[in-house]
Amino acid sequence: MKNLKSSIILGAATGYSPDKVEIFLESLSCSRYTGKVVLFINYNQYKDYCEYYSKKDYEFELEFSLSKIGILSSTKKISKNLKKIIKILSGIIVSLEPRLKKDFIYFLGLPHVSRFFDYYEYLLLKSNDQDIMLTDTRDVVVQKNPFESNLDGLYLGMEDSRILIGHDDFHIKWISDVYGKKYLQSIGAKKICCAGVTLGDHTSVMSYLEEMITEFMSLPYYKMVRSNYDQGIHNKLLYSGNFKNINCCDPLKSIISTVGLVPRNEIILNENNQVLDVDGSVSTIIHQYDRHRDIEKIFIEKYLN
Structure with missing residues (x-):
């Protein structure tokens, strides 16, 4: 190794x-x-x-x-x-x-x-x-x-491809x-x-x-x-x-998941309140999670309480 x-x-x-x-x-x-x-x-x-x-x-x-x-x-x-x-x-x-x-x-x-x-x-x-x-x-x-x-x-880190620069x-x-x-x-x-x-x-x-x-x-x-x-x-x-x-690195498919523009219904959390990639594995880095207020609340509870 x-x-x-x-x-x-x-x-x-x-x-x-x-x-x-x-x-x-x-x-x-x-x-x-x-x-x-x-x-x-x-x-x-x-x-x-x-x-x-x-x-x-x-x-x-x-x-x-x-x-x-x-x-x-x-x-x-x-x-x-x-x-x-x-x-x-x-x-x-x-x-x-x-x-x-x-x-x-x-x-x-x-x-x-x-x-x-x-x-x-x-x-x-x-x-x-x-x-x-x-x-x-x-x-x-x-x-x-x-x-x-x-x-x-x-x-x-790339953002959701449905919203382009222009x-x-x-x-x-x-x-x-x-x-x-x-x-x-x-x-x-x-x-x-x-x-x-x-x-x-x-x-x-x-x-x-x-x-x-x-x-x-x-x-x-x-x-x-x-x-x-x-x-x-x-x-x-x-x-x-x-x-x-x-x-x-596309969101929910790679090491960096920039999720601010990803529709909320496409962001899946497991029983441990971890965001999952599209293949079901645990995402590594989650950026812009606070654009989704319920996920922000979940993370506040998870990491601060």
């Missing part, structure tokens, strides 16, 4: 109170995951997170990594108009000093975008013989250890704002790929992060700090062939 590589899970929790990620962590514990979990949080969250999880006895190693993303977008002491002015002024500075672009995107952009810088910088210092999961933390449940076998390539208002806005309506039309008939959960071996994940960050840096600065365009960019790079050795 081939030896399993070490594994690490990275998730952004900036702006979330500790209880908002508890279901995610409890589900990992129930799945018997024994690797490492790193949550990126802001400095003002650190004490609360340490206190909240100090009495937990997880088999996995839990680390809190301090991040400075989302400071501007999350603070309530600055009005929306002032935040807009700050971003406009920062754009002028970047036009005069382009070398500051990356730092300003990191500090002033939304966490959806800035988290990619945190992930990349963290992994640069780690072993290249690892399997990695990049994940949302508020709406993800892990029912089976996602690293039961070594990963090969990049695993991307049929979804969010993707219409994200992609047309960044790349224009003509490009949107060229991929409008493609399936939506969700940027919330991504897995792979170290080489594949680092290549993915490099592609995302390179694209961030190539786009106009103000667009990168204006909105959460990460998923629009993620889909553009996928359908432009920038991601290599990919495994597209």
Whole structure:
């Protein structure tokens, strides 16, 4: 039997109170995951997170990594108009000093975008013989250890194929704002790929992060700090062939099940309140379960009580 590589899970929790990620962590514990979990949080969250999880006895190693993303977008002491002015002024500075672009995107952009810088910088210092999961933390449940076998390539979570890019208002806005309506039309008939959960071996994940960050840096600065365009960019790079050795994971048929757009009557739970794949086996990763309120209630009862 081939030896399993070490594994690490990275998730952004900036702006979330500790209880908002508890279901995610409890589900990992129930799945018997024994690797490492790193949550990126802001400095003002650190004490609360340490206190909240100090009495937990997880088999996995839990680390809190301090991040400075989302400071501007999350603070309530600055009005929306002032935040807009700050971003406009920062754009002028970047036009005069382009070398500051990356730092300003990191500090002033939304966490959806800035988290990619945190992930990349963290992994640069780690072993290249690892399997990695990049994940949302508020709406993800892990029912089976996602690293039961070594990963090969990049695993991307696809959404239900009955709703395509050109049929979804969010993707219409994200992609047309960044790349224009003509490009949107060229991929409008493609399936939506969700940027919330991504897995792979170290080489594949680092290549993915490099592609995302390179694209961030190539786009106009103000667009990168204006909105959460990460998923629009993620889909553009996928359908432009920038991601290599990919495994597209359809919901309830693969390691990643992004179920937000899946009709509720097609999501089957067993007697242990586990979501099942279409073949009757227990699904591994469930994302966007909170789009179905009864499933959210079931998971709250299952993991928190």
